[in-house]
Amino acid sequence: MNNMGEIVLSVRDFGVEIPTRQGILRPVDGLSLDIARGKILGVVGESGAGKSMTGNAVIGLLDPPAHVAGGEIWLNGKRIDNLNRERMRKIRGKEIGMVFQDPLTSLNPLLPIGDQLVETIMEHLPVDKKQAMEKAVAALDEVGIPAAAQRIGSYPHEFSGGMRQRVVIALALCAEPSLVIADEPTTALDVSVQAQIISLLKRMCKERGTAIMLITHDMGVIAETADEVAVMYAGRMVELGPVRDVLTSPTHPYTQGLMASTPLAAKGNKRLNQIEGAMPRLDNLPQGCAFHPRCSIAKDKCKINPAPGMDLNEGRAACWFADGTKQ
Amino acid sequence: MRDMVKVEKLCREFDVSPPWLNRVIEGKSKAILHAVNDVSFNIKKNSVYALVGESGSGKSTIGKIVVGLLPPTSGSVEIDGVDLFHERDKSKLNSTRSGIQMIFQDPYASLNPRWKVGGIIVEPVEARGGNTKGLAEKLLEQVGLSALDVNKYPHEFSGGQRQRICIARALAAEPNLIVCDEPTSALDVSVQAQVLNLMSDLREEFKLTYLFISHDLTIVQHMADVVGVLYLGRLIEEAPRDILFGSPKHPYTQMLLEAAPKLDGFGREVAPPKGEIPDPINPPSGCAYHPRCPIATDKCKAERPEMTMKDKTRVACFFA
Structure with missing residues (x-):
């Protein structure tokens, strides 16, 4: 494909705010990232890091009172963060597909899967019911559901967890979107x-040139799937780079700690490296860099000044000391 | 070293039949789910035995039977020489039982939200009429929390801290054996890493024995001394950790290790495993793994292989 390097999703200086009685919380703050056609961007972080909030914001599914607070989202050269509900509804499903964590709650239990697929296809593509049905069967066939034509009338509960997640992926892909947001697509699975679902996602990405934002907390999944990885902590991106660089030679102290604390990295050592403490709550973010209370190289500068922008380290890490100079 | 736990030919069935009237009207027969089938293993004192398997393999059921939350259908569980389900001597049974504790998966669901942390921790001792003065404070400090936390409620703690409270509660009764059912899968x-390190430290300090139930092979590789692999309610391979991870013998174990995501597997293309776990109510004939097994023959469809000793591995496969 000659337009491989084309940017599908571009997020610039993006933020989400939740007004509460105690003040305004910022679950996502100052986020900038790009995903090119046919590429997979992994978004990792611990719970509460704002990774799911980011995915939901891009597809326009923030639950009020959470709302977009500044920044821009561009999809295929069009700005989409300021669209009204009706126009966003047309884009959702057509140009952005979504795969959620739990395949049982993202399908309607009262409708056969065929009806759910046909509904989505007819909403977004100019086809009649018969053609939509054929497309639905083809979509199920493509994601590896055996005997798709017979099973199209089955209800979600008649499928196993893995098969259900395949149906959800078929649903996300049936209108041929250019971007798919997969939020923990394999966390509920064995x-x-x-392994089956990941290889399916990779195949879809390669064959159709779909860009995928893969949100997960599993570093192993990221290593095998993603091209680039963004690491989030307390609502901010702390590190971004090609997957191999970030995982083998992380520059931000949080990523370093995270990688060292996975049992895979312990390599037979009795003890795992641990990052002391836990991620701060959003209503109680420390002053300065949000990571400084847990950081082993934090200096006075980190306690007063907010963490620098990613551009300090050529877009790699948001840290004052990421280049190894420990002053 | 003596065996702390001896599990002998353990079976557990669940009746999952439709109600009586439905069976009569719709002509359906009784349905029995064999959650655990003929499982035998021993755990040495002060060691960590890990049970791994995918969902529905029966690992949690075994854990519940070992702590005595579920009776077995047949077979026996001996803890420190006392048969949990056949011993008649009440006092012997009581003292053995108080030496077994459990840590559950979800620290949000396993702590009573209306109780203060101090009360939660001393409950296992108090229930048996023991002296609880200062106990909660001491245990909280041992698991890395503050003694001042006794008067707080569970919602004031994060997930990791709650799991520490669960560990403190398990330690209160001075147990010998702790059954951990997916102790860290709800944690970041x-x-x-903090909780696993704490568990390793406590094992040294209190000479604990762990039965460690998990689906996460990386954690098992880090924690376990001996690993047992379950498939559809049966133990199919058991070996010391390094041998199991170094040279797995059963095709299912090989598949599991191959399918697990690797941190250095950049762009790795795995041939995804075939098929899914079969229906446990109507398991396949012969070896339950044969429909998914790449090396299965007609013999595997007809006969079920028994666990046999090969080198240091016990494995149930004709071709291992």
Whole structure:
């Protein structure tokens, strides 16, 4: 494909705010990232880091009172963060597909899966019911549901967890979107089924040139799937880079700690490296860099000044000391 | 070293039949789910035995039977020489039982939200009429929290801290054996490391024995001394950790290790495993893994292989 390097999703200086009685919380703050056609961007972080909030904001599914607070989202050269509900509804499903964590709650239990697929296809593509049905069967076939034509009338509960997640992926892909946001798509699945779903996502990405934002907390999944990875902490991106660089030679102290604390990295050592403490609550963010109370190289500068922008380290990490100079 | 736990030919069935009237009207027969089938293993004192398997393999059921929350259908569980389900001597049974504690998966669901942390921790001792003065404070400090936390409620703590409280509660009764059912799968990676380290430290300090139930092979590789792999309610391979991870013998174990995501597997293309776990109510004939097994023959469809000793591995496969 000659337009491989084309940017599908571009997020610039993006933020989300939740007004509360105690003040304004910022679950996502100052986020900038790009995903090119046919590429997979992994977004990792611990719970509460704002990774799901980011995915939901891009697709325009923030639950009020959470709302977009500044920044821009561009999809295929069009700005989409300021569209009204009706126009956003047309884009959702057509140009952005979404795969959620739990396949049982993202399908309607009262409708056969065929009806759910046909509804989505007819909403977004100019086809009649018969053609939509054919497309639905083809979509199920493509994601590896055996005997798709017979199973199209089955209800979600008649499928196993892995098969259900395949149906959800078929649903996300049936209108041929240019971007798919997959929020923890394999977290509820067993290891062997997880391997099946990941290889399916990779194949879709390669064959159709779909850009994928893969949100997960599993570093192993990221290593095998993503091209680039963004690490989030307390609503901010702390590190961004090609997956191999970020995982093998992380520059931000949080990423370093995270990588060292995975049992895979312990390599037979009795003890795991641990990052002391836990991620701060959004209503109680420390002053300065949000990571400084847990950081081993934090200096006075980190306690007073907010963390620098990513551009300090050529877009790699948001840290004052990421280049190894420990002053 | 003596065996702390001896599990002998353990079976557990669940009746999942439709109600009586439906069976009569719709002509359906009784349905029995064999959650655990003929499982035998021993755990040495002060060691960590890990049970791994995918969902529905029966690992949690075994954990519940070992702590005595579920009776087995047949077979026996001996803890420190006392048969939990056949011993008649009440006092012997009581003292053995108080030596077994459990840590559950979800620290949000396993702590009573209306109780203060101090009350939660001393409950296992208080229930048996023991002296609880100063106990909660001492235990909280041992698991890395503050003694001043006794008067707080569970909602004031994060997930990792709550799991520490669960561990403190398990330690209160001075147990010998702790059954941990997915103790860290609800926790984040950096917090998981804290809890696993704490569990390793406590094992040294109190000479604990762990039965560690998990689906996460990386954690098992880090924690366990001996690993047992379950498939559809049966133990199919058991070996010391390094041998199991170094040279797995059963095709299912090989598949599991191959399918697990690797941190250095950049752009790795795995041939995704075939099929899914079969329906446990109507398991396949012969070896339950044969429909998914790449090396299965007609013999595997007809006969079920028994666990046999090969080198240091016990494995149930004709071709291992």
